[in-house]
Amino acid sequence: MPLFDISAAEAVETRKANPFATWPERSRANRVEPVAKPFFKAPFRLRRGEAIFTVGSCFARNVEVELMKCGFEVPMRHLLKKPEFRNMESGIVNNFGTPSIYNEFAWALGERPFVPEEHFVEVLPGKFADMHIVPSIRAENWDWVLARRRAITEAYRTVRGCRVVIMTLGLIEVWFDTKSSYYLNAPPRPSVVKREPERFRLHVLSYEEVYHYLEGALRLIKAHGHKDVAVLLTISPVPLTATHREQDVMVANTYSKSVLRAAAEAAAARSDFVTYFPSYESVTLSARAVAWRDDMVHVTDAIVALNVSRLFEAFVDDDAIGARYQREISEGGVLMAVEWARKIRESDSGEAEAFFRRYGKLAEESVEFAFEYADYLTSKDDYAGALAVLDRAPNADEDLQVVIAGAKLMLKLGKARGAYERLDSFATPEQRLHGVWDNLVGAAKAAGDGELLKDVTERWCAAVPKKAGRTRTLTGRWFHMHRDFATALVYLQQAVKLTPEDATARIFYIQTLDALGRVGDAEANFALVRPTTPNEIILFERLQRRFGVAGNGAAGALADGNKVLERQPSEILVR
Structure with a gap:
């Protein structure tokens, strides 16, 4: 029977009302080139931070990465933290x-028991x-x-606690084990085939067979899963890398994906908790240079990110600006x-917190x-948060701009010695950058360490x-303010010799002489x-008044340097 039975009048009206009913033309901006963006509906909402169960081919692993970047929990990834899977790739x-x-x-x-003796084979003595696991292990x-095996089974069992399931279908050329009467997930090991050549058969599945098993999996998820479970079905765009049939792999792959796509359409039409998400169409209809890596088998990270972003834009509540930046990024x-980070940070749209929460991990890239x-x-x-972000930036320990900015933040946090240590290794005899030395001096001063400052x-x-x-002027002034007038005098005396025309140095020198009683x-x-x-004019006028009031320069009239206007260090900013 047909998936949909629609009256003529309704069909015509639907076509007229649907802005996506006709194929776009190249003569205008379109939703196909260079990146295809097919329209889809979002019948339910994703809740930020919730657990999403993922299952399927290698494309599902790409989706998992993007989900985790955006703050969603991916239970299947926890499997890789178990001892049995340590140091293994996610493709396991x-x-x-x-x-x-x-x-x-x-x-x-619990639909069927797993009998190890039926599914484990000895490939080497005692090994x-x-x-049902990829044979590369x-x-x-x-x-x-x-x-x-128990860890894998337990990982699949976590589907019971996930409201959302994303299932990616991969291929229809599958291997059948005649001994156990089960289909395998991957080709049997060559050594096992050589030993038992009649045990395994290659089956190219029909639509009916594909749908039968898909419907069975969905039925189990509905029966044992979350009471409000929603399944997003996708088809992996990753093609067959090779076919075992006597035909071109391109032809074999087209059949494979067509059958899977038809089965997914039927499942979505017949089950109200199943939705089809057209990432397959997006990838396969996009320009190959944009969508595919050089091996022409695996898709680019950018096209995966685009599709996951489109998914979030539709399934996660965001306002208009959120939808725009998601699409453009x-x-x-x-x-x-x-x-976008710059625009949003400088605007008063109220989007900044959500934006950086969503895209914050890009700081690592x-x-x-x-x-x-x-x-x-x-x-x-939030200086601590800002410092943590900079510390995660690429080559954070080697990028001088990051190091300087981090040191400034440490000064804001009152961690002067930490700021000094962060900068010190960059303060080499060949270093000419003012930012390194100026902040290193600032750190020494903030630490209150005169010996560090001298060094x-x-x-x-x-x-x-x-x-x-100028350097000696500011150092001398610091010692003056800390009432170490003798040390201050040494630095200020050197300063006026090096820059006799510098009025600031001369004024501070006069103050220190007066503080020492050398009127x-x-x-x-x-x-x-x-x-x-x-x-300088303000400082000098104050100097004139103070000397005049004191009666021709009474000793100590200028000793309280804290009351004399001075140039303050520039405001510490991140950049």
Whole structure:
């Protein structure tokens, strides 16, 4: 019987009302080139942070990565943390055909018992393999293989607690074990086939067979799963890498995907808890250079990210701006994410928190994005969070810009010595960058460590001699404010010799002489002050008043340096 039986009038009206009913033309902007974006409906909502059960071929593993990036829990990934799967790739859980998908749910949910003796084969003396796991895994002893099987079964059992299931169907050329009467998930090992050549048969499944096992898996999920379970069905765009039939692999693959696509359509039409998501169409109808890696088998990360982003845009509640940036970042990647981060951070749209929560992990891929994220957190006075973001940036320990920004944040957090240590290794004799030395001096001052300050001052002056006068001026001023007038005098005396025209250095020098009771020397230098900047003029006018009030320069009149206006260090920013 037909999947849909629609009256003529309703069919015509539907076509007229549907803006996506006709194929787009190349003469205008379209939803096919270069990246295909087929329309779909979203009959339910995803809840951020919830657990999503994923099952299927290698494309499902790509989807898992994107789900985790966006803050969703993926229970199947927990399997890789178990001892039996340590150091294994995520592809260990690939499941390619509807019969093998059904098998795993049947074993996990109690529909059928798993009998190890039927499914484990000895491939070497004392070494066994589970024939329902990809054959690339090394054979192990019986107990280890059994423990691995139990872990897989337990992982599939977690479907009971997941409201959303994403199932990706892969292929229809499958292997049948005549001894156990079960379909395998992958080809049997060559050594086993050689030993038992009549045991295994290649079956190219019909539509009816594919649908039978798919319907069986869905029935189990509905019966044993979450009471509000919703299943998203997808077809893996990844083609057959090789066919065992006497035809071109392209032809064999077209049949395979067509049957799977037809079965998925039927399942979605007949089960109200099943929805079809057209990621397969998006990939296969997009430009090959955009969608496929160089091996022309696996899809690009960008096309996966685009489709997952489209899924979120439809299934997760977001307002208009959220939908826009999701779409553009999906298409433009990290560069677009950086641009959107800047726009949203600088705007007052209220989107920033949600944006950075969603895309925050991009800080691990892009220094530019990490800075935008850190700037946002800094604006919220979350200096610890900003520092954590920068520390996750690519090459964080080697990127000087990241190191300097991190040091500034540590100063904000009151971790002056940590800031000093972070910068110190970059303060080499060849270092000319002002930001390194200036912040290193700032860290030494914030730590209240005069010896550190002396050390870095000498190193800075040696590395950048033309800045020596100014450097010694500021160091001398710090010692003056900490009432170490003798040390202050040493640095300020050197400063006025190096830069005699610097009014700021001369004013601070006069203050220190006066603090030491050397009033005559202070007055002698008074006439040498030539203020030029507004700040210097203010300092000098105050100096004149104080000396005049004190009666021709009374000793100690300027000793309280804290009351004299001085140039403060520039505000510490992330950049």
